[in-house]
Amino acid sequence: xxxxxxxxxxxxxxLVASAAFAVLGTNQNTSGDGFVVLTVKEDSVKDYNTMPVFxxxxxxxxxxxKWIYNTSAQYSNNTDPVGIxxxxxxxxxxxxxxxxxxxxxxxxxxxxxxxxxxxxxFKKILDERKDILEALKSPDGHIYSLPxxxxxxxxxxxxxxxxNKKWVKKLIDENKLPAGLTLTEADLKDGLDLSxxxxxxxxxxxxxxxxxGDGSTSxxxxxxxxxxxxxxxxxxxxASFGLPENREHKTIIEDxxxxxxxxxxxxxxxxxxxxxxxxxxxxxTSYTQGDNDFLAKGQDGRYGSFYWWEKNTVLSKELRDDYxxxxxxxxxxxxxxxxxKGRRYVGVSNEQEIEKGECVILETCQDKEGxxxxxxxxxxxxxxxxxxxxxxxxxxxxxxxxNGKLIPNDDHGNQSADDFRMKNAPYxxxxxxxxxxxxxxxxxxxxxxxLEDLKNYVKPYSYENAKAIPNLNYTxxxxxxLNVYESSLxxxxxxxxxxxxTNGGIPSKESWQNFLNTNKGSIEKVLEINQxxxxxxxxxxxxx
Amino acid sequence: MAEKALVDExxxxxQFEEKPHSKWEEWKANFxxxxxxxxxxxxxxxxxxxxxxxxxxxxxxxxxxxMPGDQIIGASTQWIGFNNFLTxxxxxxxxxxxxxxxxxxILGFIxxxxxxxIVALLLNSVRSHKVKKGLQILFYAPHFISLVVLxxxxxxLFDSGGLIDQLSIRLGGxxxxxxxxxxxxxxxxxxxxxxxxxxxxxxxxxxxxxxxGVDPSLHEAAKIDGASRFRRIFSVDLPAIAPTIVMLMILSxxxxxxxxxxKVLLMQTPxxxxxxxxxxxxxxxxxxxxxxxxxxxxxxxxxxxxNVGLLVIANFTSKKISGNGMF
Numbered sequence: 036x037x038x039x040x041x042x043x044x045x046x047x048x049x050l051v052a053s054a055a056f057a058v059l060g061t062n063q064n065t066s067g068d069g070f071v072v073l074t075v076k077e078d079s080v081k082d083y084n085t086m087p088v089f090x091x092x093x094x095x096x097x098x099x100x101k102w103i104y105n106t107s108a109q110y111s112n113n114t115d116p117v118g119i120x121x122x123x124x125x126x127x128x129x130x131x132x133x134x135x136x137x138x139x140x141x142x143x144x145x146x147x148x149x150x151x152x153x154x155x156x157f158k159k160i161l162d163e164r165k166d167i168l169e170a171l172k173s174p175d176g177h178i179y180s181l182p183x184x185x186x187x188x189x190x191x192x193x194x195x196x197x198x199n200k201k202w203v204k205k206l207i208d209e210n211k212l213p214a215g216l217t218l219t220e221a222d223l224k225d226g227l228d229l230s231x232x233x234x235x236x237x238x239x240x241x242x243x244x245x246x247x248g249d250g251s252t253s254x255x256x257x258x259x260x261x262x263x264x265x266x267x268x269x270x271x272x273x274a275s276f277g278l279p280e281n282r283e284h285k286t287i288i289e290d291x292x293x294x295x296x297x298x299x300x301x302x303x304x305x306x307x308x309x310x311x312x313x314x315x316x317x318x319x320t321s322y323t324q325g326d327n328d329f330l331a332k333g334q335d336g337r338y339g340s341f342y343w344w345e346k347n348t349v350l351s352k353e354l355r356d357d358y359x360x361x362x363x364x365x366x367x368x369x370x371x372x373x374x375x376k377g378r379r380y381v382g383v384s385n386e387q388e389i390e391k392g393e394c395v396i397l398e399t400c401q402d403k404e405g406x407x408x409x410x411x412x413x414x415x416x417x418x419x420x421x422x423x424x425x426x427x428x429x430x431x432x433x434x435x436x437x438n439g440k441l442i443p444n445d446d447h448g449n450q451s452a453d454d455f456r457m458k459n460a461p462y463x464x465x466x467x468x469x470x471x472x473x474x475x476x477x478x479x480x481x482x483x484x485x486l487e488d489l490k491n492y493v494k495p496y497s498y499e500n501a502k503a504i505p506n507l508n509y510t511x512x513x514x515x516x517l518n519v520y521e522s523s524l525x526x527x528x529x530x531x532x533x534x535x536x537t538n539g540g541i542p543s544k545e546s547w548q549n550f551l552n553t554n555k556g557s558i559e560k561v562l563e564i565n566q567x568x569x570x571x572x573x574x575x576x577x578x579x
Numbered sequence: 580m581a582e583k584a585l586v587d588e589x590x591x592x593x594q595f596e597e598k599p600h601s602k603w604e605e606w607k608a609n610f611x612x613x614x615x616x617x618x619x620x621x622x623x624x625x626x627x628x629x630x631x632x633x634x635x636x637x638x639x640x641x642x643x644x645x646m647p648g649d650q651i652i653g654a655s656t657q658w659i660g661f662n663n664f665l666t667x668x669x670x671x672x673x674x675x676x677x678x679x680x681x682x683x684x685i686l687g688f689i690x691x692x693x694x695x696x697i698v699a700l701l702l703n704s705v706r707s708h709k710v711k712k713g714l715q716i717l718f719y720a721p722h723f724i725s726l727v728v729l730x731x732x733x734x735x736l737f738d739s740g741g742l743i744d745q746l747s748i749r750l751g752g753x754x755x756x757x758x759x760x761x762x763x764x765x766x767x768x769x770x771x772x773x774x775x776x777x778x779x780x781x782x783x784x785x786x787x788x789x790x791x792g793v794d795p796s797l798h799e800a801a802k803i804d805g806a807s808r809f810r811r812i813f814s815v816d817l818p819a820i821a822p823t824i825v826m827l828m829i830l831s832x833x834x835x836x837x838x839x840x841x842k843v844l845l846m847q848t849p850x851x852x853x854x855x856x857x858x859x860x861x862x863x864x865x866x867x868x869x870x871x872x873x874x875x876x877x878x879x880x881x882x883x884x885x886n887v888g889l890l891v892i893a894n895f896t897s898k899k900i901s902g903n904g905m906f
Contacts, residue, residue, distance in 0.1 A: 040618070114867070115647030134870050137646050141655070262849065319739030319758040323848050515666070522865065523672040530763075530852035537761045537850050557671045 069099030070406050073119060074126040074461070075110045081458055087428035088421040088461075098409040102126075117143050123400035124410075126463050130180065130392040132173070133514050138395070139179040145396040145403055146177035153404040154411040157181070160466060165576045170389045170506030174514065181394040181410055181464045185423065187478070189344070189485055190386035191503055192493045193266035196361040197349075198227060198340045202246040203237060211240050223359055226492055230365035230377050231275050231307075234340075238316040241339035257316045260342040261329045263529065267343035269321070271381050273304040275364040279382035279501035280304075284528060285565075286382060287502040290573070292565040294558060295382070296528055302547045303368075309536045322533050345485055348453065360488060363496045379496040383503045391506070393464045414466040416475035417441070423467060424479070425459030441476045452481060507568035508575075517564055524557040641877040646870065663877035672856070680857040680882075684838045687771045692831060694779045696824060699786030700812050715787075718780025730845040733773055734760060761850030770846060770855075785827065789820040825903040833890030836882050858882050 074083060083089055083102035093099055103122070110116060116125055117138055130138070138144045151158040161168045161178075171178045200223040206212050207220060213236025229237070238257035245252045260269045263282055273280040277300050279288065284295045295301050311317050320328070333341065333349035336357070343349050346358050365377030400406055412418055420441050425431030433442045447455040472478055478486070509517065531550045535542035551558070610617075636651060641664070643649070644657040667673065698718065705711040724732075736742045737759040747757045759765040793816060801811050840859035847855045858878055866875015898904035 114872075118648040131870070134646075137870075141646070141649070143648060319761055322761060322850060323739065518865075518869070518871065519666055519670050522869070523670055526672065526852055526856060529849045530856075533761065533849040534763060534851075534853060537758055539758075554671065 069101055070123040070400070070402075070409070071101050071103060071121055072124045072126055073116070073122045074102055074104045074463075075107055075129070076104050076127070076461070077106055079458060080461070083461055086459070086461065087426035088418065091421075091426075091428075092409065092412055092418065096409050096412060098405060100406075100409060117395075117397060122397065123406055124394060124396045126394050126461075128180065128392055128395045130395060132391070132509065133518065135179040135392055135395070136173040136175070136511065136514070139173055139177055140175060143398050144179050145398055145400070145407075146179060147181065147396065147407065148178040150404055150407045153408045156411045156414040156466075160184075160414060166505065167389055169508055169572055169575050170387075171391050172508050174509065174511045179395060180392045181413075182466075183390040183393040183462075183464055184388065184466045184468060186388045186468045187472070187482060187486070189482065189489070190388055191383050192381060192489050192497070193344045193384050193386060194260075194268060194271045194342045194381075195344060195346075195488060195493060196271065196340060196342055196364070197338075197346050197358040198234075198237070198361045199241075199246075199336075199338060199357055200224075200359045201357040202241060202339055205246060206237070206240050206244070209244075211244060213237060213240060225360040225488070227359055227361045228365070229361055230367050231272075232367045234361070234364050235311065235316065238311070238339060239314065242315050246339065247336060254337060255339060256318055256320075256332065256337050257339040258311070258321075258341065259318070259329060259332070259338050260321050261324060261326050262322050262533065264326055265384070265386055267326070267329065267341070269308070269342060270384070271342065271363060272308070273301065274380045274382040274498065275366050276300045276304040276307070277366055277369050277378070277380055278304075279380070279498035281382045281384045281503075283385055283525070285385065285504060287504055287569065288498075289500045290502075290569070292504065292562055292569055294562065296532070297551060297558065302542070302544065305532060305535050305547075306541055309541050312536050313539060313541075317536075319537060322537055345481070345488075347481070360492050362492055380498050381493055381496050382498055383501050385504045387506055389506055410464060413464040416467070416471045419465035419467050419471065420476040422461055422463060423465045424456055429459050431455070431459060437477075439475070443477060443479045445480055452479065504565070504569070505572060507565065507572055509564065509568050513564045513568065516560060520557045520560045524554055524561055527554055527557075638876065638880055640873055641880045643873055645873045645876075647872070659873070663873040664881070666871075666874050667878050667881065670861075672861075675853075676856055676858050676861050679854055680836055680838065680859070683767055683770065683843075683854075683857060684835050686767060687774060687838065688831060688835060690771055691775045691778070691782075692828065694775055695782035696786055696820075698779055699783040699790060699820075700816055702783065702787060703790045703816060704808060704812065715780065715783075718783065720780070721777045722781035724777060726842050727845065729773060729777060730842060733769060733846070737765070737769060758850070760846070760848050763851045763853040763855070766846065766851040766854045770842065774842070786820055786823060789823040790816055793819040821901065822903050825897050825901055826905065829890065829893045829897055829905050832893035833886055835889050836885050 076083070083104070089100070089102070105113070105116075110129075113119070116128070135144070139146060147154075147157075151161070161171075167182065167184065168178075171180065171182055173179055203212075203218065203223055204220055207218060212218060213233065216233045216236055241255055241257040243252065244255075246255050260272075261267050262269060265282065268282045270280045270282055273295075278295050278298050279286045280295045280301065284301070286293055286295065308317065312319075320332075329341075329343075330349055332338070334351045334354075336350070336354045338349075340361070341349060346355060350358060363379040363381045365379055367377050369378045370376065371378050394410060396403055396406060396410075413422060421427060421431065424443060427434060427441070430444055430447065433444050436442070445452065450458075467476065527550070531547075535546070639651050642658060642660060643651070644659050644662075645651070649655055649657075670676075702711055702715060702718075705714065721729075734741065737757070738744070739758045739761070743759065744757050759769060797815050797819075798811055801815055806814060836858070838857060838859065840857070840863045843855055843857055843860050844863065847860065859882070862875045862878045862882075865871050866878065894904045894906060
């Protein structure tokens with residue numbers, strides 16, 4: 036009996052003690068001077084405390100910042116990162132509009148606009164750029180986070196169609212090109228001009244023949260993409276039907292916020308995609324895979340064609356020259372009488388070049404002016420560039436400027452440019468605008484290449500009068516309503532679209548109209564709120 | 580009469596009061612003697628209090644505009660009445676999620692509840708002890724496969740490029756194969772049958788235990804009366820485990836609307852959303868990932884209230900029909 040009581044008591048003491056230690060264990064050591072900033076980074080990224088750019092910042096400002104970090108998995112498991120004891124700010128906070136506002140109005144994160152006197156660079160940006168000011172404002176008019184502004188003009192067009200020219204050459208050699216299509220080897224270069232039906236014919240041949248010469252016709256992937264991904268999605272294939280499609284099916288046409296999926300052209304595109312799917316030109320993996328799976332398969336040269344925003348990350352080194360850029364596909368249903376050929380269209384994505392929520396300062400920070408004056412330095416071109424690509428001292432840029440500009444160093448030995456950047460660049464709060472690219476920092480050669488490709492092969496075909504939806508500023512009521520209606524609507528669109536393409540049949544017009552009718556209320560509400568917010572945005576950015 | 584008077588005289592009220600005959604006194608005496616036995620329920624009691632009752636105050640979040648770090652009861656609490664419920668009910672997909680949850684759970688129950696009973700009865704009738712043990716191990720081994728591994732196996736078998744997909748193409752079926760993971764129609768069968776495959780053997784254990792308590796003499800008597808093996812299952816075994824069946828049924832009905840979100844989330848693809856988005860995945864994605872804790876809690880509370888309602892109805896019905904019930 037005594038033993039039993041002792042046993043139970045010991046177990047209880049142990050339980051209580053371990054619970055107490057667990058609670059105490061979450062408190063960080065806050066002793067010492069300077070600031071402690073929590074950042075979200077993976078283990079493979081170098082320790083911020085040893086990065087030369089932060090040492091330079093400390094030397095210049097005289098402010099000592101100690102960086103502690105969470106991996107993104109740890110961070111996303113923490114429901115209340117603002118509650119972590121002993122930190123002054125969170126870098127890469129990733130807070131959404133609603134979260135920033137919720138924390139802000141509870142007074143748990145700092146309204147940065149009240150400290151602009153200690154932030155000359157940020158103040159200047161807000162004075163000069165009303166669109167940035169509008170983007171950062173919360174419903175109560177305060178600014179609760181520092182932004183990331185990286186204006187390269189790359190995000191608006193995140194899909195380029197690449198075609199395996201080696202396979203096409205094989206078709207030419209074996210006389211297997213689809214009927215009506217004449218191509219010579221000389222045509223197989225970047226900027227290949229094809230209509231959608233011609234492209235479909237090529238894909239059919241890719242599917243029917245053993246293109247990679249391994250004795251089997253089953254492992255070729257005629258066309259691949261990652262549905263719903265921010266880049267490399269099938270939006271431009273749908274856009275070829277004559278509408279400015281993007282992954283959210285939402286865009287601005289002549290200052291009106293519009294859903295593309297309510298357009299009959301969109302429905303026709305889905306019908307066509309379903310026939311492509313049924314003929315195995317698109318495999319089901321395009322609708323189930325994530326980008327890692329997609330990239331892994333590209334390395335073995337199994338793709339006949341694919342959408343991605345550049346080809347080097349998709350293909351292994353030896354395969355890169357085998358693929359050429361195809362111009363946006365010509366619409367066979369919309370012939371331009373002047374040329375006698377189909378017209379071309381691409382949509383504009385809504386990916387933002389101004390991102391909010393990059394860094395928040397906690398109310399518990401003892402010297403807010405001090406810490407904000409430190410972060411203010413991040414907006415200077417010399418620091419923005421190093422934060423975005425890696426420190427000069429670690430070899431991201433050449434040690435000497437040329438004509439007053441920082442020149443990126445393309446030689447990283449055995450490392451690829453991507454690997455080097457992943458390890459050495461902290462990213463986050465930066466301000467890299469057109470002016471900065473002109474005056475202070477030279478773009479990386481691969482970014483220049485991409486811009487060149489977009490300029491030559493994509494941008495000229497952008498749907499006339501279509502614009503991306505900017506960072507809109509919603510009221511609290513609008514945020515709450517959007518939260519409910521937009522998420523359920525996007526679920527429904529995704530579900531109807533993917534099911535219609537992949538269920539083995541061809542969707543009927545009736546099913547599309549039923550789908551629109553069922554979602555009529557949500558469609559109207561979401562459009563109305565977005566339109567109101569966009570009108571306010573126009574008024575705010577154009578008046579001043 | 581005289582006899583009666585005699586008895587009455589010997590019965591003095593004082594005597595009666597001195598004797599420890601009241602229930603309370605009896606209980607006290609009993610507690611003094613055997614009260615230490617109650618210590619055995621202490622760990623379970625502590626567990627229930629800490630993990631089931633204390634967290635219940637979190638229900639209040641359903642009536643607040645809450646975010647982590649707020650006090651649940653305190654000066655900073657923002658009470659908003661039933662707004663979270665209104666937000667939840669006004670979701671245009673509410674009925675779809677509700678129906679999906681209900682169908683997934685009820686179909687799972689219809690298939691999954693009788694299966695272990697049948698298996699237990701059959702196993703119990705196996706003559707060879709070795710075969711019985713062997714089958715039993717074979718049946719309950721899948722229980723130990725983790726959910727993630729199970730869904731991984733399902734994808735290898737049923738996803739595009741998987742075994743079934745390949746087989747259907749080779750056997751001359753639909754040229755595009757069977758993309759079961761992209762099909763809303765296939766989601767429920769896949770979910771329910773994989774779940775039952777995993778758990779039918781394990782759930783049968785409790786019935787087997789109940790069956791081992793059946794008096795062998797009943798079987799002998801039935802045999803003498805000429806009852807066949809099949810007849811004995813119906814007339815001896817089944818009535819013997821009926822109270823267990825009823826008890827487990829009431830418990831299952833009480834959980835009818837909780838299918839768990841982990842496996843559903845793991846099996847969800849953009850193609851099967853029409854059937855695979857259920858209340859608990861909505862609570863997870865909208866409430867936890869989307870940071871709408873109040874709405875998430877309201878949805879969870881709504882689900883629990885339905886469960887309690889079902890539990891009470893099941894208990895009442897079962898008491899009426901069979902006389903067996905929990906409370």
